Amino acid sequence: MITRRHLLGTAGAGAALTAIGLSLPKFTEVEAAGVELSPGVPTGLGSVAAMETLPGKKPLIKLSYRPPNYESPLEYFRTPITPNDQFFVRYHLSDIPNVDANTYRIKVGGEGVNGPVELTLDDLKKMPAVEVIAVNQCSGNRRGLSNPHVAGVEWGYGAMGCARWKGARLKDILDKAGLKKEAIEVSFNGADGPAVDKTPDFIKSIPVWKAVEESTIVAYEMNGQPLPHLNGFPARIIVPGWTGTYWMKHVIAINALTTPQGGFWMNPAYRVPVGKFPLVARFISQENAASTPITEMVVNSLITSHRDGVTVKPGKVAVSGMAWDGGYGISSVQVSTDSGKTWGMATLGQDLGRYAFRPWSFDLSAKRGWNTVMVNATNKIGQSQTSELIFNPAGYHNNVMQNIALVGV
Amino acid sequence: MRTFAIIVVAALIAIPAAADEKLVQLKKADGLDKVEANCQACHSLDYIPMNSPFPSAALWDAEVTKMIKAFGAPIDEADAKAIADYLKKNYGS
Numbered sequence: 001m002i003t004r005r006h007l008l009g010t011a012g013a014g015a016a017l018t019a020i021g022l023s024l025p026k027f028t029e030v031e032a033a034g035v036e037l038s039p040g041v042p043t044g045l046g047s048v049a050a051m052e053t054l055p056g057k058k059p060l061i062k063l064s065y066r067p068p069n070y071e072s073p074l075e076y077f078r079t080p081i082t083p084n085d086q087f088f089v090r091y092h093l094s095d096i097p098n099v100d101a102n103t104y105r106i107k108v109g110g111e112g113v114n115g116p117v118e119l120t121l122d123d124l125k126k127m128p129a130v131e132v133i134a135v136n137q138c139s140g141n142r143r144g145l146s147n148p149h150v151a152g153v154e155w156g157y158g159a160m161g162c163a164r165w166k167g168a169r170l171k172d173i174l175d176k177a178g179l180k181k182e183a184i185e186v187s188f189n190g191a192d193g194p195a196v197d198k199t200p201d202f203i204k205s206i207p208v209w210k211a212v213e214e215s216t217i218v219a220y221e222m223n224g225q226p227l228p229h230l231n232g233f234p235a236r237i238i239v240p241g242w243t244g245t246y247w248m249k250h251v252i253a254i255n256a257l258t259t260p261q262g263g264f265w266m267n268p269a270y271r272v273p274v275g276k277f278p279l280v281a282r283f284i285s286q287e288n289a290a291s292t293p294i295t296e297m298v299v300n301s302l303i304t305s306h307r308d309g310v311t312v313k314p315g316k317v318a319v320s321g322m323a324w325d326g327g328y329g330i331s332s333v334q335v336s337t338d339s340g341k342t343w344g345m346a347t348l349g350q351d352l353g354r355y356a357f358r359p360w361s362f363d364l365s366a367k368r369g370w371n372t373v374m375v376n377a378t379n380k381i382g383q384s385q386t387s388e389l390i391f392n393p394a395g396y397h398n399n400v401m402q403n404i405a406l407v408g409v
Numbered sequence: 410m411r412t413f414a415i416i417v418v419a420a421l422i423a424i425p426a427a428a429d430e431k432l433v434q435l436k437k438a439d440g441l442d443k444v445e446a447n448c449q450a451c452h453s454l455d456y457i458p459m460n461s462p463f464p465s466a467a468l469w470d471a472e473v474t475k476m477i478k479a480f481g482a483p484i485d486e487a488d489a490k491a492i493a494d495y496l497k498k499n500y501g502s
Contacts, residue, residue: 044461044500048433065430065453094451149463151472153456195451198481264479 035061036073038156039308041144045154056228058085063153067091068230071158077304077322080350080357081133082161084223089230090138090159090244092202092265095193099250101234106173106218110187112208112256114178121234124220127168132215134240134355135162135324136247139270139294143395150395157302162324162357165238167219171212174256179212183256184285186211188237188248204270205261206239206246207283215240215355218251240355241296241327242281243396245270260285269394270294276390277397278383281326296326299385300399301333301360301377308404314368317406320361323377329354335362336374339403340387343376354380366408374403433458440495443488451482461500469496 032046045063052062052070060070068089076086101121109116137160144154153159171179174186187205194201210216220227220235227233232249239246245265260266271291281295301323306312323330333346349359364373378384385399433454435441448454464472473493476482484492 042459042461042463044458044463047458048455049459052429054429062455063459064455065433067452149460151460151464151468154459194480196481196483198483199451200480 036307037061038074038142038145038158040147041156042149042154045144054089054230056085057087057089057230058083060086060088061156061158063155067094067096069153069155071155072161073158074302074304074307076158076161077302077357078320080162080322080352080359081223082163084163084225084228084231087136087161087163087222087228087231088138088159090153091192091249093192093194093199095195096230097191097250098229099191099234104234104252106235106252106254108173108177108254110183110255110257112180112183112186112258113174114180117177119173119176121220124168124173124218124235127172129166130169130215130217131164131166132217132238132240132355133162133164133352134215134238135160135297135357136238136244137161137297137324139243139245139396140394142398145398145400146391146395147389148391150393152395159244162322162352163222164224165217165219166221166224167217167235167238169214170216170218170237170254171214173218173254174211177256179208179256180258182258183208184259185257185261187253187255187257187261188246188251189253190232190236190248191250191252200264202248202265203261203263204246204248204265205257205286206242207285208256210239210242210281213240218254241325243294243297245294266293267291271394272392272396276392279326280328280381294396297324298397298399299323299325299328299330299377299379299383301375301385301402303373303375303402303404305361306373306404306406308402310406311409312366312371312406314366314408316363317366317371318361318363319373319406320359321375322357323360324355324357325377325379325383327355328379328381328383330358330360331378331380333358333360333362333375333377335364336376337364337372339372340374340401346375366406368408371406371408372403373406374401376401436499438495438499440491440498443491444495447482447484447488447492448476451476451480457496457500462502464496464501466497466501469493469501472496 032049051059070089106119141159185205237248283293303321305320334343346360346362
């Protein structure tokens, strides 16, 4: 595939583009050897991003080695299920042990249960199994596209994936320990830890109402296979509809709490300003006047068939991609080829459930020269994507409609 | 031979890299030694260019303070200043 960067770098193509009146790229194209970065990321990322192959993975875009943060390139999102070896990797802390499934235990306790219990992996597998297809998206996905930029892992479009997760209900696990009615939150800790003792361990909680939902599970299978090491082997928490921060990998402790979980990773981390986003799911026990924990994902979509600035043959072009939200389900995807003046309905693909990627496609008629394609997904409670970034200091919830260029030549 | 062995061991301790972590080469300038000696105990140095060149001087100061106050990085005051100065001059806006 020829990208705009390649085009502009070629004398002949450059002249051809000038002849048909093309403007300059909308963004500074960030150059990185062998890597196609999302448009708009910080230019410095270009000097360190690289396609790298982790054990058991296909090449991913390496943003940081340690802790490992690797995103999936756009091409990996052309199927509604993301294969395990193409699934992104995200860690906060750099001490990541290889967990031995034979000695693995989950300790279930806290003052919100009658008595602590310990579960082996076999214990988990003997419990009634639940399967859910759900998008796992990092809270900071698309942070790198924030304008102005904000500090953090500068993710492009690829800190997400959708898999079929199989595991035991968190509710059933809590019931084994006897969940008390006084419990307000359920917290999780994973086997991974910090490089130095003084760094806060990564501990997260969710409200008890979310913990006892039917599809909140402790998963030991991902797409029919054991979880890959770097996606949380032997088991991780699955919180369908909510951002990845709560999906604790290598989970070794589950505690029911009667007071709010403290710690850096609950506050100030992973928070959004109160009232800025149209979110239904709230985490009241953690809210304060200024900020509230990030919860459900905002409705969003991604064009996966074409990168911004690629060339196409004039005539019929099938543009396709994925749409998803916080679990209400996608009701429609609309496409505009005139930067939002008029919209046409995309055809929705297979419905794999309300938490899954929903494929969509749209046939447009490309002309010679500059064509633009804008996409807007709407969910079943009437929420749509935004046209302007809702800026927030951590760069969360970026669901600005894409508006990509296709160059007809 | 013995000296060589000690140097090798020292190098391994200085860069606690994952199996296939490649060395991230930052801009050579005053303060780089302090950055290399302190920051990569907890994270690879690619975090720095990745977050550039947009940070203001105030943002780089805040990031260094965050590493010490929120993440417990054992960095003394003189090194913290040298690191912040290096970041502002080489990876700031």
